Amino acid sequence: MERPELPLPQLHAFVVLAEELHFGHAAARLGIAQPPLSQQIRRLEDKVGHALFVRAPGGVALTPAGSELLPAARRMLDALADGLAAARAVGSGRAGRLRIGFSASVALTVLPGLLRTFHERRPGVQLDIREMTTAPQLGALHDRSIDIGLLREPPDDEPELGFRTVLSEHFVAALPSSHPLAAQRTVRLDQLAQDPFVLLPRAVGPTLYDQIMDLCTAAGFTPQPAQHAVEWQTVCALVEAGLGVSLAPASIRRIRLKGVAFRKIDPGTARTRVAVAWRANDPNPLVAQLLATLAEEAGR
Incomplete structure (x- = not known):
C-alpha cells in the first residue's frame, strides 16, 4: 500500500492548531494569516482523506482521525528537530566520529597528549583509535576507512594525501x-656489523626500513636480519631474548x-620523523580541528 506524502509544513500547522484549538491563536503563533493556515489544514485533510x-x-476540536494523527505528527517533527540539531553539531565539529590510525611507536610520543586535549575540547566526538603500521595506514x-593517520617516515609519492611532520x-x-657494548654510553654503528639484527618487515614501513639499511651501509656494512617483528614492543622482546640487536627511534626507550x-649512536645525526597524514580536501571538519590541535601540541 502506497503511503501518502505528508509535507512537514502542513504537519507543523496541524500540531500547532491541535495545541491551540483556535485558528486565530495558531495563526499568530505560526506568524501567518488565518487563510494560509486554513489552506494548509485543508490540504492535509485531503491527503489523509478525513477531517x-x-x-x-x-x-x-480534534476529530478521532486528528487525535490519531497527532502523536505521530509530533514524533516526526521531533525526529526532524533532533536530526537537524545532530547535523548542525556534526557540521560544526562539535559531534561526529573521527577514525585515527597510529603506529605503535607514536603511542610513546604525541598520541596521548593529542587525544587528551582533543577529547577535552570535543567531548561529543567519538574517537575510533586503531593501531596500524605505516603501510596499512596509507x-x-x-x-576511507580512517580519517587521520599518525605514522613514521611518510612516503614522498602520495599526491592525494597531505603530510605534516610533528616530531623528529x-x-x-x-x-x-x-651484550659487550651495553657497558658503553655510546655505540658506533660499525661496531654492530657482526651482530644479527631484529627489524620491522619492510612491507609495513618501507621508508623507515630503508633508512635503517642506509645508515648501516654508510657505516660500512649490510645488516643481516635474523628476526622480523611487526611491532616495536616485539622487536624489543626479541632483543631481550638475545636474538639480535636493532636500531630504533629514541622514543622506544620508554618500553x-x-x-x-x-x-x-655515534654519530647521532640521523633522525626519524613522525608525521600526521590526511586526505587532501577532506570535508570532515573534525580533521581540520585535530590537525590544529596537533599543531598546538607539537609546539609545546
Whole structure:
C-alpha cells in the first residue's frame, strides 16, 4: 500500500492548531494569516482523506482521525528537530566520529597528549583509535576507512594525501643487556656489523626500513636480519631474548625491559620523523580541528 506524502509544513500547522484549538491563536503563533493556515489544514485533510478538526464553541476540536494523527505528527517533527540539531553539531565539529590510525611507536610520543586535549575540547566526538603500521595506514586513508593517520617516515609519492611532520627524533641502538657494548654510553654503528639484527618487515614501513639499511651501509656494512617483528614492543622482546640487536627511534626507550639496553649512536645525526597524514580536501571538519590541535601540541 502506497503511503501518502505528508509535507512537514502542513504537519507543523496541524500540531500547532491541535495545541491551540483556535485558528486565530495558531495563526499568530505560526506568524501567518488565518487563510494560509486554513489552506494548509485543508490540504492535509485531503491527503489523509478525513477531517481532522470540527468546529467547537470558541474554536475547533480534534476529530478521532486528528487525535490519531497527532502523536505521530509530533514524533516526526521531533525526529526532524533532533536530526537537524545532530547535523548542525556534526557540521560544526562539535559531534561526529573521527577514525585515527597510529603506529605503535607514536603511542610513546604525541598520541596521548593529542587525544587528551582533543577529547577535552570535543567531548561529543567519538574517537575510533586503531593501531596500524605505516603501510596499512596509507591504504586505509585511500579507502576511507580512517580519517587521520599518525605514522613514521611518510612516503614522498602520495599526491592525494597531505603530510605534516610533528616530531623528529634520533635513532638509538637496542642491545641485549648482556651484550659487550651495553657497558658503553655510546655505540658506533660499525661496531654492530657482526651482530644479527631484529627489524620491522619492510612491507609495513618501507621508508623507515630503508633508512635503517642506509645508515648501516654508510657505516660500512649490510645488516643481516635474523628476526622480523611487526611491532616495536616485539622487536624489543626479541632483543631481550638475545636474538639480535636493532636500531630504533629514541622514543622506544620508554618500553622498559630489564634485559634491553638502549644506547646513543655515534654519530647521532640521523633522525626519524613522525608525521600526521590526511586526505587532501577532506570535508570532515573534525580533521581540520585535530590537525590544529596537533599543531598546538607539537609546539609545546
